[in-house]
Amino acid sequence: MPSPSKTLPALLFLLTLNLALSLSSDSPSAYEILEGFGFPKGILPEGVTSYQLDDDGGFQVLRSCDCELRVEESGYLLKYGKKITGKVKSGQLKELNGVSVKVVMIWFGINEVVRKGTDLYFYVGPLSASFPSSNFEESPKCDCGSRCSIDMVSDS
Template identity: 25%
Template sequence: MAFRIRMNLVVILVFVFHLIGGYSSSIQEVLRSHGLPAGLFPESVKSYNLDQKGVLEVKLDSPCIVKYENRVFFETVVRANLSFGQLKDLEGLSQEELFLWLPVKDIIVDDPSSGLILIDIGIAYKQLSLSLFEDPPVCRSQGFSVEMIGRKRIGFEDQR
């Protein structure tokens, strides 16, 4: 009887601790629990929110560029629909391809044992090694500027 009371008390304390913000999983833990690699977002993630519908919103300190196989541009806010092995309908993420910056639409890991991740950039699909995304990369915000004229246009300088 005393053991049961202590266990119930522990469960209640953990629940209360979680509610008041004493426990929060990292974006890396959320990605791993959904079958995705931990390094899809840079280490400069300020906060994130995952709602009950699976909409993931990730906020960074500032827009920045990361180098995986190619350069990737993260806006201050990145949104996507998160489901197991997938980030779909991404907003706020672009990848450089042949001197063009193309929006990343989806990121998919169909079979983790294959060691591959699929990146949908609209006009093509790229298969990359999952090992590129094991650890959160460092985000560089120096040397580029973002210019807004009508539709978004990204101006970069001093990147290589």
């Protein structure tokens, strides 16, 4: 049986190697996952605390708080809940829950986002509005508990 003085350095080396390997193999962020499916990361505001992506494309994104953002050019107010769920595949987010838009004085759930060429189509039931995907290159910032008024979508 090897002496403790010979096995301790080997054990410490293996533990250090294991820690280094686990740190270097970080999972991609939720924003990187979105980009992998053809979406700009800016369709999701900053502040994601965790996410889960299933083999069938089902996903869950968790945020620390609800977030409201005003889309300056259109005047729409968007609300992102603490929990956002749906299904994702290349160029398509379906069965969305947790994202809504205020039209006039009523909140409607955005149930689908589709990328067609360089445009993103946001669906509320059968109705949609499209915006250039280049307007969503950066993730907007939103403080918990307050409304943020930012120029999230412009006519560029």
